[in-house]
Amino acid sequence: MIKTELCPLCTARNSSLLYDGHISLYRCKNCNAVFNASHRPLDYGETYFNEEYRNQYGKSYIEDFTAIYSLAKKRLSRIASLTRHTSGLLDIGAAYGFFLKAALDEGFRDIFGIEISEEGAKYCKHTFGIQVQETNFETYDFSRKFNIITAWYFIEHIYDPRKAFSKIFDALTDEGVFAFSVPSFFGPQFLLHRDEWFQNHPIDHRVNFSPRLIRRFLRTIGFSKIITHPGGIHPQRFFSPAIAQYSFVRSLYARVSTLLSFSDTLEVYAQK
Template sequence: MTKTSKVLLEVKDHSVSKETFQLVKNAEMDFLETIPQPAENELGKYYESEDYISHTDAKRSLFEKMYHVVKSYSLNKKVKLIDSFKTEKKTLLDIGAGTGDFLMQAKTKGWEVTGIEPNENAIANATKKGITLHTSLDKIANEKFNVITLWHVLEHLPNLENQIEQISSLLKPNGVLVIAVPNYKSYDAEYYKEFWAAYDVPRHLWHFSKEGIAQLFSKQNFGISKILPLIFDAFYVSLLSEKYKNGKMNYFKAFQIGMRSNSRAKATGEYSSLIYVLRRAK
């Protein structure tokens, strides 16, 4: 961080370390950076929580049960999206595959699936479902894919531009890259400010806007061909944000804020989370 960098917010890690981090505007592009960023060999400790739901299949609470109901619906929508792409072959790489549910669903629709997931607990859960995952992109450096997906993963990646370059090298020339990330310009982000759960520091190292994604991927000659909303994220994020702000999940208030966020986004396009469909520029 330079002396001229402006700290926009100070945000607490509510779920694991309770440490406080700063959000700083990137000097070149329209996204925010988490400062300080943990060293790569220290990142793992910030994921060591039974509450980190994407690495488990737990259904202990009403919140977790609701999460899995919405997850099942979302998986079907995601597979329908990649099925809509006209690719020469149905080869799919999912980066940050979690417990393998998306790949399992895609496999039933005829996709040849490959997944990357560094977390050991998530890999173990995926293995039980018959999905084998690799721990890093280096393991598949010589392969090429028609579709590469990152569902709420890009914000977690250290050495961001180097990783995007590596991901780009794995995509076939006419392939499709699908990125889903939270949108820090959404209404729920503005409403909850430092309590907005989708900041999720320091696991989220970067915080994106539509302009930031366009600028970042243009460096690898990608253009955005489509932007789609993730409607349910406004409710999920608002529930967690209520917990962080007030100490409990106020379902009614979270529903209100989620509805308001989605309603305003119909005019602005600034949904709580967005899916970007990217293709290489001709």
């Protein structure tokens, strides 16, 4: 019997098995999503932000403040180009609140976070004086609407991303903006080093997108304007910096990557 699994985005049961190892990855033949059928959430406690983060990035989450904070500023300027609102902002999966701190410093007001880890929520409250509720998004009951909702590398952790997108859409005011980042399979890692991509795929990631897939999917949810950006530009994954004309190749790659949102991760700005 051919194995197939229900797609968490379009709900079609028409998928083909891509990888069967520490997890089972499928590609949906209907919408093209690449998803993990053996998704399992992790314990997002202190270890997640310290040891596990350090293993991946060489420093703890807190030690990485400067880089995360400057990236937050860039994301806030992208949000500001879409909406005149500078209040009523919710960050889902706020971690230690670095994005919210950047928002506060940029003049955003009435800002709020939700975060599953107790350490993260406490840190944000005590260090930055920003309100973060320690809660699970899936059971969280929105009591109000927001002009801006953000979720950086959060959606891929959710078992039912379709439901999560709808819940966020409903919590936005008219013309509200949802800005988020997700892993993408339309990037150099999946294209060139697929075996490695499969083997390193986190157990707690449910779904992977492409720019085309996310645009199409967000329109079905009801979003009207959708802009995608590459989450990172890494020409060295294709070309050695030692080659002649590397600076020319690098700038050409950056232009193509920006034009197509070709990257291992994706930033998305969607307006209701």
